Structures are given as C-alpha cells and as structure tokens.
Amino acid sequence: MAKSQTKTKTTKPPVAEKAADAATTAIRLKQDLRMIPLDQLDFSPLNVRKVAASAADDAELLASIRENGIKQNLVVHALSGGKFAVDAGGRRLKALKQLASDGVIPHDYPVSCLVEDEQNATVTSATENLQRSAMHPADQFEAFAQMIAEGRKEDDIALKFGVSVDLVRRRLKLARIAPELIEQFRVGELTLECVMAFTLTDDHDRQMTVWNAVKDSYHIHPQSIKRQLTETAHSASSSIGRFVGIEAYEAAGGILLRDLFDDNAAAHMENPELLERLAVEKLQNAAKVFEVDWKWVEVHLSVDYGAFRSFGRVYPQDIEPDADLLAEENALMAREEELAAANDGADWTDAEADEYYSIEPRLREIEALQKARQPYAAADQAIAGCVVTIGHDGALRVEKGLVRPEDIPVAAEQTEYPADGDTEIAVTRPNVSPPTSSAPVPISDPATTLRKADGISASLADDLRASRQHILRAHLAADYDVAFDAMLYALCEQALSRSYGTEALNISISPFLAQNRETLHPDTVAQKMLDALEQDLAVEWMTLEKPDDFLAMSALPLPQKQSLFAWAVGLAIKPQLLSDNHPTPIIEEIGARLDVDVAACWR
Incomplete structure (x- = not known):
C-alpha cells in the first residue's frame, strides 16, 4: 500500500x-x-x-x-x-x-x-x-550630583530641566544623604518625606544612628526622624532661640540646621552651650538697669512655674491710668462686644473675624503698658528684688517686687502710730503680701537645681513630689481645656512620634498591627482615607523642644486638635471579629455609630 x-x-x-x-x-x-x-x-x-x-x-x-x-x-x-x-x-x-x-x-x-x-x-x-515610567527621585538626586561633578552649574541644570535653581539645590541636598539610606529609599523602605527629613544634617553617621533607632517601627514618620536628629539642639522658635536670635547666634559661630523642604519649619540651633552662654550674657546686660533701684537682682535662663510662690510681694503704687490708653481700651472692649453680638460670629466677614481676634492681644498689651507706668515705693524696693529671665514668648521677662522670707518685716501693719496718737509722725512700713508657699521652691536653671538637690533627702523629695502632684491633679481635674490639651499631647507623643511612654501623663497607647499585614493592599479605600488624613495632620509643632511643642499644640485651632485626637485614637482600635472569643460589643457599637460599610472599603 x-x-x-x-x-x-x-x-x-x-x-x-x-x-x-x-x-x-x-x-x-x-x-x-x-x-x-x-x-x-x-x-x-x-x-x-x-x-x-x-x-x-x-x-x-x-x-x-x-x-x-x-x-x-x-x-x-x-x-x-x-x-x-x-x-x-x-x-x-x-x-x-x-x-x-x-x-x-x-x-x-x-x-x-x-x-x-x-x-x-x-x-x-x-x-x-x-x-513611560517616571524617573525615581533617588536617580534624579544622583544625576544632578553627577552633573555638578562634571562641572555643570546649578543655573545651567535648572535651565536644562526647566526647574528653579532652588529645586536643583534641594535635590542636590538629597543626593548627599547617606548611601545606605538612598538604597532604603530605592527599595521602598523609606518614603520621600522621610528622606527629606534626614537632610536636617549632612552627618552620615548621625543619619544612620537615627535610622537604626527608627527602622523597626511599624510606621516611620518624618517627624520622628526630625525629632531625633534635633534632640540635642534648640529650636530657633523656642523661647531661648527667639530671645538670642538667629543673627546673633550665627555671628557667634553657631551652627544652624534648616529644613530645606519646609520654609515654615523652624531652624534648629545645634550648639546648646553657645546658645545658653549668649542668652545669659544678654540677660546679665538687661539686669544692670534694675540693679540700681532694687535690693537684689538674679538672672536665670528658666523659671519653674511655682517658683515665685515662696516669695513675699510688694506691689507698685496706683496712679491714674494713661488717658489715651484708657480711651483705646474702652473703644476696643465696646467693639469686641459689638462683634460678639453679631450672631456669635457666624455672619462675620474675614475682615471682621481678623479684627475680633486681634482685640484681645491688644487689650493685654494695654494692660501691660498701664502696669509698667506704675512706680514702686523706694521703701519697697529697699527690701525687694527681681528675677530677670526669658518668657515663653522669647521676650525678656522681669518679675519685680519679690521679697525673700528673711527680708519680710516683722510688723504686718502698713503704718505704725506713736502712743500719743500723733498721726503727723507716723512711720510707714512696707506692705508685703506673704508667700503662698512655705516650701522653698528653686527658681534656678536646671544646672543650679541639680546642685541644690543634693541637700534634700530622698524621703523629703518623695513627700514634696507627692504633694505637688496632688495639688496639680486637683486643678487639672477642674479645667477641661488644659486637661484635653494634656491628653492630646500624650496621645500624639506616642501615636505620631512612636515614643514608648509619655513624660506628663500616666497613659499608654499601642497601635494594633494587623496579623496578616500582607493582605492589606496599599490601594484599598481605607488606606487611601488614612493617607489623606495623615497628610493633613498639623504636626509641625512636634519638631519643637519641650515645652514649646506643648504650647504650640495648645494654640492650634480646635478643628486641627480634633483631627489629631481622632487620628491617635484610630491607631489604638483593636482588631476583632464577632466570632472571636469574648468580643467586646463596644467595638461593634463604635462601628455602628461611624456607619462603616466594610464591604465598600474592602478594596
């Protein structure tokens, strides 16, 4: 076939x-x-x-x-x-x-x-x-650095790429980050914002020290990096930084750390010893004016909030207020009442709102100006002194009329009359208000406080500490605004800076981590919500030193405080299914109040 x-x-x-x-x-x-x-x-x-x-x-x-x-x-x-x-x-x-x-x-x-x-x-x-794939920022940084090494000028690079010279300089600053950190950025372990935070210093060893301290955190926040890089420095916006001033600090050879990516962020003064020396010298020069009239004058960088309660007081004499200032004060108070009556501010124009909120600061200025005009009696100045220090606003603060316990006259009466009742030869004695605290309270800066602490036994220190806490607790419990700010600060300190504890309040929150983190896709609705919320948080105050960070946070508008509070509490919510052993109904009630649609947010 x-x-x-x-x-x-x-x-x-x-x-x-x-x-x-x-x-x-x-x-x-x-x-x-x-x-x-x-x-x-x-x-x-x-x-x-x-x-x-x-x-x-x-x-x-x-x-x-x-x-x-x-x-x-x-x-x-x-x-x-x-x-x-x-x-x-x-x-x-x-x-x-x-x-x-x-x-x-x-x-x-x-x-x-x-x-x-x-x-x-x-x-x-x-x-x-x-x-088409965008060039990775790390490659841009190194490309600019290479062009500079080849002899290109910053202006030329900016012209070639159609960007500003300032942008070129900023990217060149990023190119000087430690190579190990650049690699972490390439592989996604560091965000661009975190890399930018490291540019506060050019010291690679210091950068790596901070990286090793934060790299194991669940979420690495730029503010945590900035805080650790500047922990030994003073913020230029701190009270002592404002008092000395950047110009005087740099003129004395001080090193200034600047955030190149945030024009509104405070610079940091990296030489604390120099800064404190300049502050003391400035305080001593200011104190010379008061040494002529007062029995004693002391200079201190900082003063404890209860320090002056251990002194007696003499007060300035009453005189007629300045007529022009008094007229301005009355006009401002009338205008304040007029604006406040306008539907509680709901119908204010922007100009009216600005006017209203400018009245109270000016009223305080007028009060201070009127008070400054009042003279002290020579007899009072002969037994009293003043403390020259730095106010929280960075201005010179002079606390006058302080009478040490040993200088308080024995007789409490203001005037002593002879036995025959002849008022014409009455002898005037200083009228001194007694101290409000019998315990001696140090007013010195931290170094002086440590030296004097050697004279206090451990048991006495414990007793004083307990009494002070008891008194502060009573006052804090009666003041919601201060209590809320204290709690918000403690929450942010742990939730945003990833601290293990708080210095002020005995509370602790720990962000709960998902057990199966690999299932949490970064493009979920929930993650996008979190990213958007975090981006809008007002956290600039966290780069300041204590207590300026607390003061700045306390001054935030209420909506920004509420956003911070909600964010911190959200990090602490526990994972739960109804099928778990002993599930808490509170979590389910929270979800119900929030009207959460889990299915819609699943992806």
Whole structure:
C-alpha cells in the first residue's frame, strides 16, 4: 500500500518569526519618519491621556524644550487636507505651539514625527503612556550630583530641566544623604518625606544612628526622624532661640540646621552651650538697669512655674491710668462686644473675624503698658528684688517686687502710730503680701537645681513630689481645656512620634498591627482615607523642644486638635471579629455609630 504523499507547510520557528516581525516593523517605522511643519499638526481625540498634567509639569516641559529642543518623535496619523493628528506627544505639541505663539520658533517649525495608520492610534497612545515610567527621585538626586561633578552649574541644570535653581539645590541636598539610606529609599523602605527629613544634617553617621533607632517601627514618620536628629539642639522658635536670635547666634559661630523642604519649619540651633552662654550674657546686660533701684537682682535662663510662690510681694503704687490708653481700651472692649453680638460670629466677614481676634492681644498689651507706668515705693524696693529671665514668648521677662522670707518685716501693719496718737509722725512700713508657699521652691536653671538637690533627702523629695502632684491633679481635674490639651499631647507623643511612654501623663497607647499585614493592599479605600488624613495632620509643632511643642499644640485651632485626637485614637482600635472569643460589643457599637460599610472599603 502506497503511502499518501502530503505536502508539508514550512513554518518559521516562533523566535525567528518574532525577529522577522520586529525587523519588518523597524523598517516600516524608519520609512514613516517625517519632518512635518508644526502648523500641520493638531491634537488627536484618540489620545488616551485625559487627565491633564499639572501646570508646573507643563512649565517644566516647556522650559526643557525651549532649551534642548524635542528629543522624542511625535506619533501621528494623517487627516484630510494635509493635516496630521498627534496620537502620542500631546504635551510636547502644546509646548511647541506655545513657543510658536511666543515667537520663539516659527509656526512652520519642522517637527520629527512617526506616521502610522489611524487604526493603530489608540494602541500607540496607550502603549506610550503605560510604558513611560517616571524617573525615581533617588536617580534624579544622583544625576544632578553627577552633573555638578562634571562641572555643570546649578543655573545651567535648572535651565536644562526647566526647574528653579532652588529645586536643583534641594535635590542636590538629597543626593548627599547617606548611601545606605538612598538604597532604603530605592527599595521602598523609606518614603520621600522621610528622606527629606534626614537632610536636617549632612552627618552620615548621625543619619544612620537615627535610622537604626527608627527602622523597626511599624510606621516611620518624618517627624520622628526630625525629632531625633534635633534632640540635642534648640529650636530657633523656642523661647531661648527667639530671645538670642538667629543673627546673633550665627555671628557667634553657631551652627544652624534648616529644613530645606519646609520654609515654615523652624531652624534648629545645634550648639546648646553657645546658645545658653549668649542668652545669659544678654540677660546679665538687661539686669544692670534694675540693679540700681532694687535690693537684689538674679538672672536665670528658666523659671519653674511655682517658683515665685515662696516669695513675699510688694506691689507698685496706683496712679491714674494713661488717658489715651484708657480711651483705646474702652473703644476696643465696646467693639469686641459689638462683634460678639453679631450672631456669635457666624455672619462675620474675614475682615471682621481678623479684627475680633486681634482685640484681645491688644487689650493685654494695654494692660501691660498701664502696669509698667506704675512706680514702686523706694521703701519697697529697699527690701525687694527681681528675677530677670526669658518668657515663653522669647521676650525678656522681669518679675519685680519679690521679697525673700528673711527680708519680710516683722510688723504686718502698713503704718505704725506713736502712743500719743500723733498721726503727723507716723512711720510707714512696707506692705508685703506673704508667700503662698512655705516650701522653698528653686527658681534656678536646671544646672543650679541639680546642685541644690543634693541637700534634700530622698524621703523629703518623695513627700514634696507627692504633694505637688496632688495639688496639680486637683486643678487639672477642674479645667477641661488644659486637661484635653494634656491628653492630646500624650496621645500624639506616642501615636505620631512612636515614643514608648509619655513624660506628663500616666497613659499608654499601642497601635494594633494587623496579623496578616500582607493582605492589606496599599490601594484599598481605607488606606487611601488614612493617607489623606495623615497628610493633613498639623504636626509641625512636634519638631519643637519641650515645652514649646506643648504650647504650640495648645494654640492650634480646635478643628486641627480634633483631627489629631481622632487620628491617635484610630491607631489604638483593636482588631476583632464577632466570632472571636469574648468580643467586646463596644467595638461593634463604635462601628455602628461611624456607619462603616466594610464591604465598600474592602478594596
């Protein structure tokens, strides 16, 4: 039986076929490359990019094309009438038309274009936009540094890339981050915000020390990095920093750490010994004025809040208030009442709101000015003194009329009369208010306090500490505003700076971690909500030193405080299913009140 003869079709191996197709495509593309006048190019409705780039990105591209020209072909398809639609390169076309409109290039400027069939337009547009990957910031940093090493100027780099010189300098600052941290940034262990936080110092060893301290945290926050980098420094916005001033500090050779990425952030003074010496010298110079009239004058960098209660007091004499200041005070108080009566501020214009909130500070200024005019009696000054220190606002603070216990006159009466009742020869004695505390309270700076502490036994210190806490507890329990600020500070201290405890209150919260963290996709609705909320948190105050950070937090508007409070409490919520052993109904009630739709937030 004869075998049937079947003609076998020869086929190319898959690899060879792909190579042939690629070669054919390359030839086709090369053949379709043309120089087309700009005025024959129009925007294509088939371009898949619908979300416009930012104005800043467009400006950067425009500057780059102006300086460097077009480096990549546009992809077009032919229209009727000799026109062409741009399927890929719409932003470049927009920039070219703008340059033509500005007279930089002619309207018929030749543009390199790749012409293809209309049916391929959508695929081409999508492919270009999907395959184009933004340059990683770490690569940008190092590229700028390399260009500087090659002799390029910062101005030249800025011009080439269409960015500001300041931006180039900031990115160059990032390029000087420790190489180990740059690698952590590349692999996603550090966010851009965290890398920016490390630029407070150029000391790589210090950067790595802080990194090793925070790297095992569940969530590494930029504020935690900044706080650790500046823990031995004074904020320029602190009371002592404002008192000395940046100019005087730098003139004395002090090193200043600046946040290059936040113009509103406070700089940090890295030489605390120098800063304190300058502050003491300034206080001593200010004290010379008071040494003439008072029995004694002491200079202290800081004063304990209860320090002056161990002194007696003499007060200035009453005199008629300044007429102009009194008239201004009365007018301001009347205006304050008028504004407050206007529907509690609901109908205020912006100008009226600004006016209302400026009245109270001015009233305090007037009160201080009137008080400063009141003189002390010479007899009072002969037994009293004053303490010259720094106020919380960074201004000079002079506490006058302090009488040491040993200087308080034995007789409590203001006037002593002779036995015969002759009032004409009455002897006047200083009228001294007694101390409000019988326990001696140190008013010195921390170094002096430590020296005097050696004279107090451990048991006495315990008793004093317990009594002080008891008194403070009673007052704190009666003041909601201060209590809320204290609690909010303690929560933020742990939730945002990842501290293990708080110095002020005996509370502790620990962010609960999901047991299966790999299941928590970063693109879930819940994570996007958290990212948006965290981005809007007012946390700049956390970079300040204590207690300036507490004072700054306390001064935040109530809505910002509420956002911080809710964020911190949200971190502490426990994971739970109803099928768990002994589930708490409180969590379910919280979810019900929040009207949480778990299914909608699942992905």
